[in-house]
């Protein structure tokens with residue numbers, strides 16, 4: 001695959017597919033601009049090289065219709081502030097008017113197009129729509145790792161019609177850090193997996209158990225494993241149909257002689273509510289009718305010990321219902337351990353990075369992936385369609 005610094009972009013119309021799908025509040029204000037900042041190295045490089053920069057992104061799920069609340073207009077304003085230069089916002093992403101505006105661009109100009117998903121052709125990877133996008137540029141750069149696992153016109157279709165295609169620096173970082181962690185890791189390699197469901201992450205668990213030296217399992221998914229070991233998990237979230245899968249993963253860990261850690265104590269309540277009565281108990285003593293909503297203090301201690309000698313740590317998924325204060329301690333304790341570890345630390349998945357940002361520890365993590373689904377698919381060992389499309393273009 002080629003990268004933006006390996007292609008000639010001076011004076012060219014350069015279409016950069018970014019992920020500006022930022023969270024907005026009810027008044028349309030951007031509440032977190034991390035996703036915009038993540039693309040600044042690529043955008044600034046293109047500007048320094050004298051490109052005419054055309055930025056395109058999706059926002060939310062408008063499903064092919066124009067939804068005012070999902071306009072990218074507020075992003076143009078914020079981006080303009082971050083770049084310290086004018087960012088012209090266009091009301092559409094294809095069509096004559098857009099082509100006319102682009103034809104008037106000078107070197108170093110920046111245009112942000114309207115939400116790609118206002119056109120049904122985007123998510124359908126429609127050839128006509130991809131061709132319309134391709135007409136806007138001489139060079140195509142894909143920097144949107146977060147959607148690289150989805151086939152869309154703006155990240156797969158378009159590569160058939162633009163002669164010069166390459167990846168941006170965010171995409172490069174994502175791929176390189178992933179390789180460092182999973183293809184050529186400095187060992188011991190420890191994976192921490194949490195979150196809601198085993199069924200969402202079977203592929204990931206099955207792959208990890210073959211690669212890692214230690215596997216730490218927290219979050220709701222730990223209860224399926226505990227039940228597979230005949231513990232009574234009360235009303236905890238548990239997927240009975242996944243018990244066999246959990247047993248197979250434990251058997252595989254034994255066979256490979258890797259260490260698999262599960263919670264030994266949990267924070268329980270009768271319901272996941274911030275004013276519910278809360279207790280901590282060993283996993284063998286979860287009261288009838290109560291549910292496990294976080295890992296307990298003995299487990300955080302156990303997990304921190306298990307992380308001690310790690311040289312590479314990969315983490316996806318919270319240890320409990322961290323959105324609610326009484327069940328957030330386990331996740332935040334793990335944030336601290338991971339942040340203060342001397343290992344190469346790579347975190348992926350929407351929820352986990354929210355916890356890290358909230359704790360103010362993001363600067364201590366080696367790499368926080370911008371892609372939830374895409375990161376998980378890489379962990380599963382899948383090929384991402386947008387990356388394959390770029391590889392074909394060389």
Ligand code: AMP
Nearest residue numbers: 195196197219220292293317319320321
């Ligand atoms: P995921 O998207 O699979 O990473 O799951 C994240 C969600 O799992 C978060 O919203 C957490 O609130 C939830 N979660 C984590 N632990 C538990 C638990 N013990 N019981 C219920 N939900 C949980």
